[in-house]
Amino acid sequence: MLSPSIPLAKDVVRPPETVLVNITPQETRVAVLEENKVCEIHIERNSGHGLVGNIYLGLVRRVLPGMQSAFIDIGLERAAFLHIVDVLEQRQKPEQTQRIEHMLFEGQSVLVQVIKDPINSKGARLSTQISLAGRFLVHLPQDEHIGISQRIEDEEERAHLRARMEALLPAESCHGYIIRTSAETATDAELQADIDYLTKLWANIRQLANTSAPESLLYQDLPLTLRVLRDMYSSNTRSMLVDSKENFERMHAFAQQYVQGALGTLALFSGERPLFETHHVEAEINQALQPRVNLNFGGYLIIEPTEAMTTIDVNTGGFVGARNFDETIFKTNLEACYAIARELRLRNLGGIIIIDFIDMVNEEHRNAVLQELAKALSYDRTRVTLNGFTSLGLVELTRKRTRESLSHILSEPCGTCSGRGRLKTAQTVCYEIQREIVREARRYDAQSYRILAAPAVIDLFLDEESQSLAMLVDFIGKPISLAVEGSYTQEQFDVVLL
Missing domain, CATH: 3.40.1260.20 (Ribonuclease E, catalytic domain)
Incomplete structure (x- = not known):
């Protein structure tokens, strides 16, 4: 039986970030470094642009009452998937049980937004609740409430931000907004500019929906180079280095209009060696495709992603530095916490993750490892839910999966072993x-x-x-x-x- 979810640490001080943007005609790669260690890799290829955030006029192909879901064509190779929990009417009234066959019928045109990219053999996941992200706000044109990012924890600050938003919105406004974390330092003029931009954007999408054929793309999210500024820049960002003059100028213009605080961190990289090579990112990417991760003191991790879940095994290896064996195990497990949290972000592993720490007899040691893991996971931008030790001594956590893992982007199943990782002798x-x-x-x-x-x-x-x-x-x-x-x-x- 699983323990209740363990809250992640809230008062951790995040280390300063360095963001590297490497651009070639074929792809854009972004690396986020903390304390000179690569913690995140984002890749966007021209041949496979990410779909999350895109809005389509979809065509309902099949409604499945037994699964309370529907398959919807949006012009991709595979039909996309819409579940009842992502239908606007159900999300607005979660206490009422509704039936998808009463809301959708085959051949119907429906406005949908991609909330998860296609992964492996699964099609994209859709929602009929539209959200449009700006620099400081997320616009919810079908809702009326004003929400605030959970990362803003101070109740006085939350109340102050809500009051400011209510003052800026016209009295007859029937649109909703979520106030993002970056809005804490925004001026009223910046918030008003975001409101105006998002309002015009929604009006344009509605006009296209009325005049476009089914399976049409109505709105595409910003390219990765600009999403870096919109979504990743924070007061914690020390520098953002870009190795393309053309894209640097584009990012600089975008920052002047929407993210003026980032102007002081944005710089054009002009080193003799490639940007990623200079900061040892290429080596980190290659290492992230290997199952084994060496720890500093001789221990190591084995990370094995599968279709159902990802398993992580912690081993002492050659570490014999502590006074006794229990201390060796404890120190290895503590060190593994930060390595695991970093690898989850670096490899972009999502879904169910099972960690097999080295067995600890001491209950205090087990609690200390859980607290350290909760602290390490709190740095993650992606939502993580952590559970305690099971009766088998395993730790389970879930990490929201919104895009493909680094391994799925960069590699494919071996043609020799058909992806088994083993060969017949x-x-x-x-x-x-x-x-x-x-x-x-x-x-x-x-x-x-x-x-x-x-x-x-x-x-x-x-x-x-x-x-x-x-x-x-x-x-x-x-x-x-x-x-x-x-x-x-x-x-x-x-x-x-x-």
């Missing part, structure tokens, strides 16, 4: 070939047989398995020849009848 393949020859000998009356296989398999037939091959020749009464195929993988083979 040469000996296993030898025995498969022999069984195949027996089957063929019973079905066909061939004069002889030839085995085409990878070099390692043929070498085994000529050495350790030469006797078993001779016994097979005697059994079927036909000669068998061998031929090396250098292009074959270890699991590939052919049996040719001659």
Whole structure:
């Protein structure tokens, strides 16, 4: 049985951030560094622009009452998915149970927004509740309430911000807003400019919805270079380095209009070596594709993402620096907390995450590790829910998944092992070939047989398995020849009848 959720630390002091923006004609990459360590990587490719935030005029293809969901075409390769919990009417009245078949019908046009990118074989996830992000505000044109970011915790500040927003909005306004964290330092003029911009944007989207054909894109979120300024810049940002003059000027113009506080941090990088190489980001990206993560004192993590969840195993490795074994385990687990939190952000791992810390007998040690993990996870921009130790000594947490992981963006399943991460041994393949020859000998009356296989398999037939091959020749009464195929993988083979 799982323990109740553990609140993440609220009073942590975030280290200063350095944001690096690397731009090529094919892709944009953004790295966020804290204390000279890469903690986040964001990649946007021209061939696969992220869809989150995009607004479409969708076409309902199928309504599934049993699943309380619908498949909606928005012009992509796979139909997108809309669940009842993301339908506006249900979100506005969560206490009332409503039926999706009473709200949607096949062939209907419906305004939808992408809230999750397509991941693996799953289509994009949609919502009919539209939200438009500005620099200081999130506009909710179908709602009427004013919400405030949960990161603003001071009640007096929350009340002050709400009063300021109510004073700025016209009396007859029936639109809702969420006040973002960055609004704490915004002037009334800046808030009013955000309101005007978002109001015009929504009016333009509604006009397009009335004149466009179904499956049309009505609104696309800002490119990554500008989202960096809108979403990532904060008072904690020490510098933002950009290695493209054209995009630096574009970002500078955007900052002058919407994020003036960022102007002092924005700089054009002009070093002789590439930006990411100078700050050792390329090496960090390559390391983030490996399952093993070494800790400073000799311990290590093994991170294994699967379709259902991600498992993280903590090991002491060569760490023997503490006074006794319990202390060694405790120190390794404490060090692992910050490494795990960083790897979740760096690899952008989402969904269910199971951590197998090294077993600790001391209850105080277990509580201290949980508190340290909660503190480390509090740096994450993405919503994380942390649970305590289970009866098996495992820690479960969930991290909101909104886009594909770094591994899914940069890599694909191995064509040799089909994504298993394992290969059949040469000996296993030898025995498969022999069984195949027996089957063929019973079905066909061939004069002889030839085995085409990878070099390692043929070498085994000529050495350790030469006797078993001779016994097979005697059994079927036909000669068998061998031929090396250098292009074959270890699991590939052919049996040719001659």
